[in-house]
Amino acid sequence: MHFSFFILTVFITINEDIAISSFQFTKKRKAMPHNYYNRENHGDYEIISIGDFTLAEGGVIPNLELAVRKIGELNADKSNAIFVTTWFSGTTKIMEDVYVGKEHALNPEKYCIILVNQIGNGLSTSPWNADESIKGPKFPKVRIEDDVKAQYKLLTEHFGIPYLQLVVGGSMGAQQTFEWTVRYPDYVKRAAPIAGYAKNSEHDFIFTRTLIDTILIDPAFKDGNYDSIDSMKTALSRHADIWNVMGYHPEMYRQEAYKALGFDNADDFSKQFTWKYFEPMDPNTLLTCAWKWQRGDVSRNTNGDLSAALGRVKAKLFSMPIETDMFFKLEDCKSEQELIPNSEWRPIKTIWGHLALFGMDPNYIVQIDKNLNELLAYDL
Amino acid sequence: MHFSFFILTVFITINEDIAISSFQFTKKRKAMPHNYYNRENHGDYEIISIGDFTLAEGGVIPNLELAVRKIGELNADKSNAIFVTTWFSGTTKIMEDVYVGKEHALNPEKYCIILVNQIGNGLSTSPWNADESIKGPKFPKVRIEDDVKAQYKLLTEHFGIPYLQLVVGGSMGAQQTFEWTVRYPDYVKRAAPIAGYAKNSEHDFIFTRTLIDTILIDPAFKDGNYDSIDSMKTALSRHADIWNVMGYHPEMYRQEAYKALGFDNADDFSKQFTWKYFEPMDPNTLLTCAWKWQRGDVSRNTNGDLSAALGRVKAKLFSMPIETDMFFKLEDCKSEQELIPNSEWRPIKTIWGHLALFGMDPNYIVQIDKNLNELLAYDL
Numbered sequence A, B: 001m002h003f004s005f006f007i008l009t010v011f012i013t014i015n016e017d018i019a020i021s022s023f024q025f026t027k028k029r030k031a032m033p034h035n036y037y038n039r040e041n042h043g044d045y046e047i048i049s050i051g052d053f054t055l056a057e058g059g060v061i062p063n064l065e066l067a068v069r070k071i072g073e074l075n076a077d078k079s080n081a082i083f084v085t086t087w088f089s090g091t092t093k094i095m096e097d098v099y100v101g102k103e104h105a106l107n108p109e110k111y112c113i114i115l116v117n118q119i120g121n122g123l124s125t126s127p128w129n130a131d132e133s134i135k136g137p138k139f140p141k142v143r144i145e146d147d148v149k150a151q152y153k154l155l156t157e158h159f160g161i162p163y164l165q166l167v168v169g170g171s172m173g174a175q176q177t178f179e180w181t182v183r184y185p186d187y188v189k190r191a192a193p194i195a196g197y198a199k200n201s202e203h204d205f206i207f208t209r210t211l212i213d214t215i216l217i218d219p220a221f222k223d224g225n226y227d228s229i230d231s232m233k234t235a236l237s238r239h240a241d242i243w244n245v246m247g248y249h250p251e252m253y254r255q256e257a258y259k260a261l262g263f264d265n266a267d268d269f270s271k272q273f274t275w276k277y278f279e280p281m282d283p284n285t286l287l288t289c290a291w292k293w294q295r296g297d298v299s300r301n302t303n304g305d306l307s308a309a310l311g312r313v314k315a316k317l318f319s320m321p322i323e324t325d326m327f328f329k330l331e332d333c334k335s336e337q338e339l340i341p342n343s344e345w346r347p348i349k350t351i352w353g354h355l356a357l358f359g360m361d362p363n364y365i366v367q368i369d370k371n372l373n374e375l376l377a378y379d380l
Helices: A003-014 A016-028 A092-099 A144-158 A172-183 A202-216 A219-224 A230-246 A250-254 A257-261 A266-278 A283-294 A298-302 A306-311 A330-337 A354-358 A362-377 B003-014 B016-026 B092-099 B144-158 B172-183 B202-216 B219-224 B230-246 B250-254 B257-261 B266-278 B283-294 B298-302 B306-311 B330-337 B354-358 B362-377
Strands: A046-049 A065-071 A081-084 A112-116 A166-170 A190-194 A316-319 A343-345 B046-049 B065-071 B081-084 B112-116 B166-170 B190-194 B316-319 B343-345
Touching: A065 A092, A065 A144, A081 A092, A081 A144, A092 A112, A092 A354, A092 A362, A112 A144, A144 A172, A166 A172, A166 A362, A172 A190, A172 A283, A172 A298, A190 A362, A202 A230, A202 A283, A202 B230, A202 B250, A202 B266, A219 A230, A219 A283, A230 A266, A230 A283, A230 B202, A230 B230, A250 A257, A250 B202, A250 B330, A257 A266, A266 B202, A298 A306, A316 A330, A316 A362, A330 A343, A330 B250, B065 B092, B065 B144, B081 B092, B081 B144, B092 B112, B092 B354, B092 B362, B112 B144, B144 B172, B166 B172, B166 B362, B172 B190, B172 B283, B172 B298, B172 B306, B190 B362, B202 B230, B202 B283, B219 B230, B219 B283, B230 B266, B230 B283, B250 B257, B257 B266, B298 B306, B316 B330, B316 B362, B330 B343
Parallel strands: A081 A112, A081 A166, A166 A190, A190 A316, A316 A343, B081 B112, B081 B166, B166 B190, B190 B316, B316 B343
Antiparallel strands: A046 A065, A065 A112, B046 B065, B065 B112
């Protein structure tokens, strides 16, 4: 009983269409080598190799495979592509379930929507499924810019897409979105970073450190050579518990909004929802992404000059922080937005905090869609 | 090199008078049985026994000793007493250093200021210094109401004080302050809870759980029978790191306000200040107080009816939450304040978050003093 089950419960409550589409995936079940990172849990995706890939921190991922989900079709001149990134612990599945559909701005009847799982997230090449030479704790350090370079290669060489109508993503997906606009300014017409920074903050770095330490500190971790995911269950529940504190805003608890998801009290919600979400995940996978998250910084493109980096963004950009986010804060997002020439300030109202990204608050996705529809309507 | 050193650094920056008074304590050094919980670190205090003490959760503390600091003198009719409580991890020392003095509202030339260390905080009867029958992990569960009952006994029977002009305290000290106003409404003329709840929130309960788990999860903890404080150093630094995330507001990091305290960057501040503050503390002591903190709830006086509990407060009360507090939130504090008949809403502005309580922001104590002066000026 893992997160998809709970997400499903959520969707049954808030969106019957999505619930039905989620059920359909169970019919496509295939035998997979991992209990969690498989198509039953994470929907349909195509594995596309982009070859050996050299990383910013040094080292090579041999035969880097990206797990890619394409929804909708490219038009004749391939001018209708939208690119969607993923966040920490998430895959393309939740992006598809919450953000994509004919009832959403990300409408596959109009656009070809390409969703790519970030490197090391469990579906694309990751510690558990990598070549023996970089398996498990030997997996190299990956940066946000590595993801974006790999994604650029995929979109230009594999798909032959000339430019993107939109790049959109939340949290670490926002980090990738910002990197896209700075690294490939001519390739991105529009951008919508949701709840994330162009350059990570010191506070967020320390928050992520506390998440990392819940794993490192457990004797069962054995420097990344743990016996099984199950042996790391306690560590993963501790990891999840910090998310319970920082991922949701206290106002969500005060209003007992978790009751709308079918949980009687905060203790039940915190354990049956958040703990169960993280408990089946691979710790090395989480560590790979956490290291990357901590160091997201577009100013690496401009020798540390954030103003210069954001100054070269050409995309029409809507900055969409979540007002109650406990770690990607409004003030920091505003400072960054003010450095981006063609940008607008579009904060999202919700009491849920950062993990409103999951779509539990029906009014959250309404606001996202409204902003994305407006952004996509700009004639650029 | 522990917290007093750093607090000292802070005070040298913001208040020379206090720095000098702190230095004077080093002249009074006595041989003490604990490396941290002693007069060198925590100033002068008197140990007063209030006899065997029966606890709300059952069990007895034999010969409960309270560590009491009295500053100023009682007048003839003992009508000039102010009572000051302590918070999690803190002792009367920081309350004296930051809040008490002739330049403050808590002026010992006018009032007799009595500060009492909460049960289990390391100076009053605590796991490390308790009777062998309840030593270490055998220490019983203590509630906020136990503290307040013990303090009431101390003030009425030992000091013979007929009523208090004011009860004031921050964080767990605010929990005690609220309990005072509900349990002994006729004894408290004025009350000033700073940054705390009358009834703890579900979010705060989980936050405290993450703090507790950093200790419980460490194999060196050995169910509370650790070999030494030093063997728990890693756990205590992890404990401290969660404080780095939740104790200060991200805006403090964004503005790099820690630089005013002499730290070059957040990493340095987080480790040299916050880690060093917690590393010498006794884990069983922290656990005793954390359990108590989680369960603070004045509605235990009224069969769970918070409105009825707060409705019986007779004190003139100023509610003083910290606007940027990450866990004792403004919205929750406002809900509670609105249930208290003779109360006023006095939120404190600072970018520091909860640990502004420590006094690093000079403008924080200015606001506290202004409010307390106004509160004390009410003719009641």
